[in-house]
Amino acid sequence: MLSFVPIISFFVVGNYAFVPKVCTSIDNLTSKECCPVPPGSTEKCGGSGRGLCVDLRPPVVDNIEGFSGDVDRFNWPMTFFNRTCKCLGNFDGFICTFCKFGWTGPNCDVPKTRTRRNILTMTREEIDEFIGYFHQAKDTGSDYMIPTTLSSDTDKGKDQHFNEINVYDEFAWYHYYVSRENLVETEGNDTDDHQSFVFADFAHEGPSFPTWHRAYLLLFERALQKVSKDKDLTIPYWDSAGEPNCTVCNDEYLGGSNGTNNHTVTGSFSDWRVLCHGHEELTKSGQLCGNMINSYASPPITRNPGGDERWKQQNKRLPSKEAVYFALSVRNYDSVPDDFHHLNNSWKTSHCSFRNILEGFADSENKTGLYMDLVHQLHNGVHLYLNGTMSSLAVAASDPIFFLHHANTDRIFEKWLRRYDVSRDEFPGKSTPTGHNRYSYMVPFFPVYTNDEFFQRSEHFGYTYNDIDSQGLPLDPIEREREVTSVNGMEKCQMPTP
Numbered sequence: 001m002l003s004f005v006p007i008i009s010f011f012v013v014g015n016y017a018f019v020p021k022v023c024t025s026i027d028n029l030t031s032k033e034c035c036p037v038p039p040g041s042t043e044k045c046g047g048s049g050r051g052l053c054v055d056l057r058p059p060v061v062d063n064i065e066g067f068s069g070d071v072d073r074f075n076w077p078m079t080f081f082n083r084t085c086k087c088l089g090n091f092d093g094f095i096c097t098f099c100k101f102g103w104t105g106p107n108c109d110v111p112k113t114r115t116r117r118n119i120l121t122m123t124r125e126e127i128d129e130f131i132g133y134f135h136q137a138k139d140t141g142s143d144y145m146i147p148t149t150l151s152s153d154t155d156k157g158k159d160q161h162f163n164e165i166n167v168y169d170e171f172a173w174y175h176y177y178v179s180r181e182n183l184v185e186t187e188g189n190d191t192d193d194h195q196s197f198v199f200a201d202f203a204h205e206g207p208s209f210p211t212w213h214r215a216y217l218l219l220f221e222r223a224l225q226k227v228s229k230d231k232d233l234t235i236p237y238w239d240s241a242g243e244p245n246c247t248v249c250n251d252e253y254l255g256g257s258n259g260t261n262n263h264t265v266t267g268s269f270s271d272w273r274v275l276c277h278g279h280e281e282l283t284k285s286g287q288l289c290g291n292m293i294n295s296y297a298s299p300p301i302t303r304n305p306g307g308d309e310r311w312k313q314q315n316k317r318l319p320s321k322e323a324v325y326f327a328l329s330v331r332n333y334d335s336v337p338d339d340f341h342h343l344n345n346s347w348k349t350s351h352c353s354f355r356n357i358l359e360g361f362a363d364s365e366n367k368t369g370l371y372m373d374l375v376h377q378l379h380n381g382v383h384l385y386l387n388g389t390m391s392s393l394a395v396a397a398s399d400p401i402f403f404l405h406h407a408n409t410d411r412i413f414e415k416w417l418r419r420y421d422v423s424r425d426e427f428p429g430k431s432t433p434t435g436h437n438r439y440s441y442m443v444p445f446f447p448v449y450t451n452d453e454f455f456q457r458s459e460h461f462g463y464t465y466n467d468i469d470s471q472g473l474p475l476d477p478i479e480r481e482r483e484v485t486s487v488n489g490m491e492k493c494q495m496p497t498p
């Protein structure tokens, strides 16, 4: 079931990336103000009791010496807007028409808790309903538009195109945009034109990996709730640890795969396409993936669980349960690595860091907690185990299994937060890669959210997981016993001797 959303290009003046549709007027874009009047109100942002139009505080950008270029992401969202709605009370959203996560009712004063469930515990009917909502998101236009050009590609004042996008692809595009490599000007490198590729990823290989994906899932869940009109909708999780093979990779769940036939995905997502296929070529020519017509001409999503030669040595199996227990035994959230450099996301070399172990750059299977080149375990390991679309960072979210895998990654993060009753101040605030600071605005979410806001237990956002208690321990007595014994018996992670 391949669906098309009408493709419309808009001309607007100025250098702007993706924006709420209601803020695409020339007035909005030239004044850098996005403070719409909500329906039923006469005041910008709704006025007293709902929201006020205020200057945005400048973004916290950790020292990026010698850097110029990609201002869209580095100064997020100031290249586009510097006056936005500040919602009051429990109101939220770019126009203050949503409630903050965890609240509901016309005045957003009624608490609401939702439960994310293990997909294997859901009934056939519930699974079909959920899969139907993913399809509905592909068929529904978003309130946001995405750019087809980078602001740095155009001369000041030159016309710029925006495209409409459907709700599912909007989120797949966010993941591409936040993680894409880009061509930037840097001083002091050895190329004549001072241009080079820089891996500037605002959501991976650094402290913001768990918080960015937490916000991303919550925003996607909210969008799905709106599309489906199901206020209780949550994204189910796929607990892959210890599974002999991918139990959701069949036509009953997220689709089977035919490894011998170009990794074809069977089942209800068989004709879903890879958004931003060929993005590497676009990046090389300094362009942004923004043209949705190309995405529909691109190949279908692919998978080959545990099958590809390339990763066979290390990722022919899913992570073990013991690896998750080891991650949970590490109290330290994250730490600055010795070879830190702001522009290359080098926090992937952090040792004894819960975040790096969970993300998968530091070892958990051998329980050392140390970074090792080319090792990909836990979160990364599952991406690579699945091969195909899921094993390619910028396009991975085109495969719907991505969201079930990330709900599970968030679940492990939540178990850790509850276990140690972690405080918000523990989120790193110094020497972080750009976008990974405690107070960085998360790219490219609009309205803005900071990393530390999402470094809190899930109860702050009105959700929980079906299988854990208030301390993050399994409710099932056998699982609980196994986890407690194992985590308590782990040897402490030892930093390597210099």
Ligand SMILES: [Cu+2]
Pocket (backbone or CB within 6 Å): 175, 203, 204, 213
């Ligand atoms: Cu990601």
